[in-house]
Amino acid sequence: MMKGTLLHEYEIMQNPALGAIAMWAFSQGFLSRQSENMRLLTLWHLVSVLPLVYQETSRKMILKRREASGLRSILDRDTKNSIAQNEVVFDINSRLRAMEDRTFRSLNIAIACKLISLEDGYFTSSLSFKLPKNISIETRDILKAASKLGFWAGGMSDFEYLTVLGVEPLKWTFQY
Template sequence: MSEKLSELQIVQNPSLGSYLIWQFGLGFQADDSQRSSFLLAFLVLPLLLHKPTLDLVASTRKSSGLALFAAKLGEQHENLLAVHSRALALRRLSLQSIAIAANRGLVTIDYDGGYFRSNHPDKKAPALPERIRGMPPAAQKMGFWFSRMSVHQIASTLRVQF
């Protein structure tokens, strides 16, 4: 008999995480051939697997940037501070997701430099269930925002420590 997955298991799933980290990297690389710091991959899931934060990412224009998103998130100061604690709580899931993405060829990791680069797939991505369709565009938007700032500026803006 197959066991039914809980909503938590469906969302906090390393395969979904690998897909979102890959999409984040594509957004980061959108304008040029940059590669993202490995550290930034650990912020993707804490921001996108939290529904209120995902909604804020989705409702903030791409052109507005990370600073405006952080200002909206910080309207309730504890929301901005919660990003760091969620990053700590989800670091194992993030690492599993990065490993799956690298294993499946979605990303290439430069271990010496501490960077990763999202690869362009040979196949078209599958159709996504309705409940997660908004996540990939949000991941790409975050990647674009992050590409405009240094790791230090991102950490300072989001009040996180690496």
């Protein structure tokens, strides 16, 4: 049986509504860059959100970088450590697969609640995201990291974003 902080963290990460809000925060960050370039928000972008912002090490790497630094900054080696900062990011593919069901539950909630909409095969959001008040520090950090990650992604081509993360195409299986 889990107790205290561990149980609280587990409950947060299992909450598909939090995932939906994180995707909304990501989409708003992404779309805020739309005037700079006409990038379209794809499913590939959205499936990357939870594996990066729910994992503590990658979330901290995102949060400690300035927004102007860009996504590539999380790949820089930290000279204080002997381990590259990006080792967690390079495990993104196994985390994408492990979080696939949770990601799609969260995306369904985001669409059902009209936080994100699907138009012509791409995602958009017309509701402005504002960080909620009176939330736990961990939840706040997840949402801030999602927004920053979206801002970075919005300034990159799809290919560049997925390549920097080391994402391999997922092979979804559909059962009829």
